[in-house]
Each structure stands twice: as structure tokens, then as C-alpha cells.
Amino acid sequence: MTRKICVVITARGNYAKMKHVMREIKKHPGLELQVILGGSIILEKYGRILETDYVDDFNVDHVIHFLIEGETPLTMAKSAGLAVTEFANAFDNLRPDVVLVIADRYECLAITMAATYMNIPVAHIEGGEVSGSIDESIRHAITKMAHLHFPASEEAAERIVRMGERPEAVYTVGSTSFDVLAEIDLDDLSSVVAYQGIAGAGGTISVEPGKYAIVIQHPVTTEYADNLAHIGETVKAMHSLQIPTFWIWPNMDAGSDGISKGIRVYREKYQPKYAHFFKSLPIELFGPLLKNAACIVGNSSSGIREAAYLGTPCVNIGSRQTGRARGRNVVDVGYDAAEIEQAVRQQMAHGRYESDGLYGDGAASGKIVPVLVSYDFSPQKAICY
Structure with a gap:
């Protein structure tokens, strides 16, 4: 009998990370792939990346609307509560054998809660890491409810075991997004050039290897009131540098409106010809763009993970990635325009x-x-120390 694996996709980054895993699940004769979509991945505001040509032919079993507009701590809490209800309904309908979740987004905790209360085992990818923001708490809460763990590094695996999880339930696998990067031609920027002509806004940037920057700055939920000021410092630095720059819109966390406002004001006030703005990018385009960038700037985990794998310099701003293991490619700076500018020049x-x-x-x-395929799941857990 096949084992039904339910994968929930709620954000562009999660789809990039889960895409190759979903392909392999779909191909395996012992597994049946179930797909639930919800959150920003289905909304025009965040780019609707699933409507691009870079989407695999996965059958979608359920679509959920749980995101309450506002991007404040209140709406984020309400969205999480609504998500628990909606995912419980979806799981009751689909009856999966395992729910596979990734990382530390707030809705991933809601997914895990719904599955756990319904005695559906949870497998968690990218647990055991350390970072800033509310993500830190959410990640470890999911770990304590999950039944099977797929951390990306040995350090993260050791941390999961120290949290009381059974060593035999922990499998170090690496970052799943690298699987996609390993299969594409990272030196071919022609698709990026073509996509720039039909998507996004702003100037037309010359996509010359080593001559442009990427900026991705997400809100820090624990610094909600300061996000507009924080992005303002990044804007000042990039405006002073005036190098060709691709800006990618922030995620849907509380504080997103502040980040978005800062970018919009910058765009409308200066109309920078050296900048092009995307709501989102498929990983098949983002990978080559990142690999050939002179630097990635902001606070995205892409600067810590994918950029290290690709050898791209990173200027990491602020507290969002605090404590996360990083490679030699990262220079950490505060929310200060002069410090950011100096670090970009250095990188x-x-x-x-x-x-x-x-x-x-x-x-x-x-x-x-x-x-x-083979793991012997049980809904009952016990702490191991």
C-alpha cells in the first residue's frame, strides 16, 4: 500500500525548497504525493509564482485561504489561528499518512498543530537551526511536535537531539533547494534577461556577471515598529552606491507593509534607472541571478544558504539571521546606511x-x-533525556 505524503506550500521560498522533493515523492511507486496550497503563494500581491512557466505539473488537492490582510502582529496571529482550522479541514478530507513541513514560517506551526492533534505524523525539514525573529521560537516548537527530522546540517542535527528528540529519528540531508540549483545551468542568464522584459518594474538592468547586486530584505517580526526605518537605511546605502540592483519584494510576515512602503517611496521618489523590482522570482531564475551577482544584500536566508553554496558575497543586515551558521561569504552589519555601503563595497x-x-x-x-518510504511512524512521542 502506498504511503500518502502531504506537502503544504504557502510561500515562494518554500516552493523552491520543496520542488525537487515533491518530484521525487511523485516518482516513487511507494508514495503518493498530496499538495495543499495557501498563503502568499496564491496571491497576486506576492507574485503568484505558480502562474509562471517554471512550475512542475503537480496535482493540487486543496487550496486554502487563511491570510488576513494587514501584515501586523494581530493579523499574523489571526491568520495562524485561521490556518489551524483550515488545514484541519483539509487533512480530514485528504487523510494523509504523513505531513511534510519545512523551516519556520508561522503557518508551518499551524500546519503542524493541526496534523498533531489529528494523530498524523509530521516530518520536518530544516529544524534545529538558530536565527533571530519569531522564526526561532516557531522552528523549535515544530521540532518538539514533529516525529521525523531532516535537518540541513550536522550542527542542527546535534541540536535537535539535545532538545530531546530520538537520534534515530534525525537524518541530516542538507538544504533541499540545492537539489534544484544542481540541475540547472547557473551560468545562463538569458532567461533572466527575458523575464526582466515582461515582469517587475523599474529600469532595465544589464545582467552582466559580477556587475549587479540583489537586495532582499524581509520584516523582522520582533522589531515590528522599526521595519520602515530599517529598510530606509538599506535604501540610502543602495542609492548612494547606484550600482545595477535587482530588488525582490518582502515576504508576508508582520512588518511587511513597512518594508514595502519604504521600497515604494524609494521607487516613486527617485525612479532609479539602475534598479529593477520583482515581486518574486522562480528558483530557476533566481539561482543564475544569485550565482552571477556581485553581492546579495539584506536579511534573506538565501544569503546564508544558497549564496554560500554558490560562492556569492553576502552583506547580511540586522538580527533576522542572528545565530544561524554561516560561511565565509557573509559580512554582518547593523541597520546603518554607511556601514551597509562600506560592506557592499568591501564584498x-x-x-x-x-x-x-x-x-x-x-x-x-x-x-x-x-x-x-520506510520509516516506522508512531503518533506517540516521548522526550529522550
């Missing part, structure tokens, strides 16, 4: 770094799927 002068395997080698899916 551009340095140039590319050697690829860092801290978060894996591009073969995570092949390690995850066999375990999903």
Missing part, C-alpha cells in the same frame, strides 16, 4: 568565494524520500 572588491558545503551538496531529496 564587491573581494569578489567570489569558494563554494561552501555547510548546508549540503545538492542531493537532499535522494536522502529524504527513502526514509519517508
Whole structure:
């Protein structure tokens, strides 16, 4: 009998990370893939990345609307509460054998809660890491409810075991997004050039390797009131540098409106010809763009994970990635325009770094799927110390 694995996709980053895993689940004769969509992945405001040509032919079993507009701590809490209800209904309808969740988004905790209360085992990818923001608390809460763990690094795996999880339930696999990167031509920027002509807004940027920057700055939920001021410092730095820059819109966390407002004001006030703005990018385009960038700036985990794997310099701003293991490619700075500008100049002068395997080698899916097939799940958990 096949085992039904339910994968929930709620954000562009999660789809990029889960895409290859979903392919391998779908191909395996012992597994049946179930797909639920919800959150920002289905909304025009965040780019509706699933309507691009870079989407696999996955059958969607359920679509959920749980995101309450506002991007405040109140609406985030309400969205999480609504998500528990809606995911419980979806699970009751689909009857999965396992729910597979990734990382530390707030709705992933809601997914895990719904599954756990319904005695559906949970497998968690990218647990055991350390970071800033509310993500830190959510990640570890999911770990304590999950029944099977697929951390991206040995350090994260050791941390999961120290949290009282059974060592035999922990499998170090690496970052799943690397699997996609390993399969595409990262030196081919022609699709990025073409996509720039039909998507986004702003100037037309020359996509010359090593001559442009990428900026991705997400809100820090625990610094909600300061997000507008924080993005203002980044804007000042990039405006002073005036290098060709691709800006990618923030995620849907509380404080997103502040980040978005800062970017919009910058765009409308200065109309920078050296900047192009995207709501989102498929990983098949983002991968080559990141690999050939002179620097990635902001607070996205892409600067810590994918950029290290690709050897791209990163200027990491603020507290969102505090404590997360990082490679040699990262320079950390505060929310200060002069400090950001100096670090960008420093990283551009340095140039590319050697690829860092801290978060894996591009073969995570092949390690995850066999375990999903054979693992002996039980809804009952016990702390192991």
C-alpha cells in the first residue's frame, strides 16, 4: 500500500525548497504525493509564482485561504489561528499518512498543530537551526511536535537531539533547494534577461556577471515598529552606491507593509534607472541571478544558504539571521546606511568565494524520500533525556 505524503506550500521560498522533493515523492511507486496550497503563494500581491512557466505539473488537492490582510502582529496571529482550522479541514478530507513541513514560517506551526492533534505524523525539514525573529521560537516548537527530522546540517542535527528528540529519528540531508540549483545551468542568464522584459518594474538592468547586486530584505517580526526605518537605511546605502540592483519584494510576515512602503517611496521618489523590482522570482531564475551577482544584500536566508553554496558575497543586515551558521561569504552589519555601503563595497572588491558545503551538496531529496518510504511512524512521542 502506498504511503500518502502531504506537502503544504504557502510561500515562494518554500516552493523552491520543496520542488525537487515533491518530484521525487511523485516518482516513487511507494508514495503518493498530496499538495495543499495557501498563503502568499496564491496571491497576486506576492507574485503568484505558480502562474509562471517554471512550475512542475503537480496535482493540487486543496487550496486554502487563511491570510488576513494587514501584515501586523494581530493579523499574523489571526491568520495562524485561521490556518489551524483550515488545514484541519483539509487533512480530514485528504487523510494523509504523513505531513511534510519545512523551516519556520508561522503557518508551518499551524500546519503542524493541526496534523498533531489529528494523530498524523509530521516530518520536518530544516529544524534545529538558530536565527533571530519569531522564526526561532516557531522552528523549535515544530521540532518538539514533529516525529521525523531532516535537518540541513550536522550542527542542527546535534541540536535537535539535545532538545530531546530520538537520534534515530534525525537524518541530516542538507538544504533541499540545492537539489534544484544542481540541475540547472547557473551560468545562463538569458532567461533572466527575458523575464526582466515582461515582469517587475523599474529600469532595465544589464545582467552582466559580477556587475549587479540583489537586495532582499524581509520584516523582522520582533522589531515590528522599526521595519520602515530599517529598510530606509538599506535604501540610502543602495542609492548612494547606484550600482545595477535587482530588488525582490518582502515576504508576508508582520512588518511587511513597512518594508514595502519604504521600497515604494524609494521607487516613486527617485525612479532609479539602475534598479529593477520583482515581486518574486522562480528558483530557476533566481539561482543564475544569485550565482552571477556581485553581492546579495539584506536579511534573506538565501544569503546564508544558497549564496554560500554558490560562492556569492553576502552583506547580511540586522538580527533576522542572528545565530544561524554561516560561511565565509557573509559580512554582518547593523541597520546603518554607511556601514551597509562600506560592506557592499568591501564584498564587491573581494569578489567570489569558494563554494561552501555547510548546508549540503545538492542531493537532499535522494536522502529524504527513502526514509519517508520506510520509516516506522508512531503518533506517540516521548522526550529522550
